Amino acid sequence: MKLRLTTILILILAFYGTTKAQTDSTEEFLLGKNIYKPNANWLTIGQGASYNVKLNTVETNTMLAFSFHIKQHHFRIGYHTSSDKFFTEKSLQRLIDYYVTYGIRKETIHYNMALFCGFSYAYGSFYDHAALINNHTEKYYKGFTQPGLFGIAEFTYKILYDIGIGTSLYISCNTKYQVIGLQIHFYLSGAYKSTIE
Numbered sequence: 001m002k003l004r005l006t007t008i009l010i011l012i013l014a015f016y017g018t019t020k021a022q023t024d025s026t027e028e029f030l031l032g033k034n035i036y037k038p039n040a041n042w043l044t045i046g047q048g049a050s051y052n053v054k055l056n057t058v059e060t061n062t063m064l065a066f067s068f069h070i071k072q073h074h075f076r077i078g079y080h081t082s083s084d085k086f087f088t089e090k091s092l093q094r095l096i097d098y099y100v101t102y103g104i105r106k107e108t109i110h111y112n113m114a115l116f117c118g119f120s121y122a123y124g125s126f127y128d129h130a131a132l133i134n135n136h137t138e139k140y141y142k143g144f145t146q147p148g149l150f151g152i153a154e155f156t157y158k159i160l161y162d163i164g165i166g167t168s169l170y171i172s173c174n175t176k177y178q179v180i181g182l183q184i185h186f187y188l189s190g191a192y193k194s195t196i197e
Contacts, residue, residue, distance in 0.1 A: 040191035048183030122148035148174030
């Protein structure tokens with residue numbers, strides 16, 4: 001399993017390394033009666049399913065991320081959780097990532113595509129083993145806190161220039177809890193500037 005995760009991560013990094021940084025115009029433009037600025041920062045809110053590599057089970061995941069740029073360099077900071085239960089329910093089997101990533105972005109009037117890779121602060125607990133006690137099976141869990149790796153690719157269709165919906169494919173790796181996930185996400189951009197009357 002570790003070999004598969006390593007292979008996926010290498011493919012993501014190879015794709016990242018062969019893609020040149022985007023040099024989009026930052027000049028404002030008119031679309032209908034609205035004025036927009038391209039290459040604006042954006043917020044992504046996602047929900048989906050993830051595959052727990054160690055346990056061979058499907059979990060639910062939730063993500064909240066803010067993507068921003070400094071000149072031609074794109075960054076993302078975010079929160080991710082994957083668990084056997086929805087993130088608002090208590091569970092002893094849960095991964096939580098706070099991550100910082102660096103990436104590339106391609107934006108058009110109707111689409112936004114991005115790829116980010118970086119590091120995470122991962123913590124949570126995972127299923128360790130079960131024991132039979134008085135004819136009843138007890139499950140035991142172990143907590144962990146450690147650094148990890150995080151990578152995500154997202155594709156967004158823009159309903160409006162600054163609002164969209166799309167899909168995200170991501171991977172979260174650390175030595176205790178590894179997941180690969182797919183999400184439906186909402187895209188909210190800060191591109192809108194004003195309206196011409």
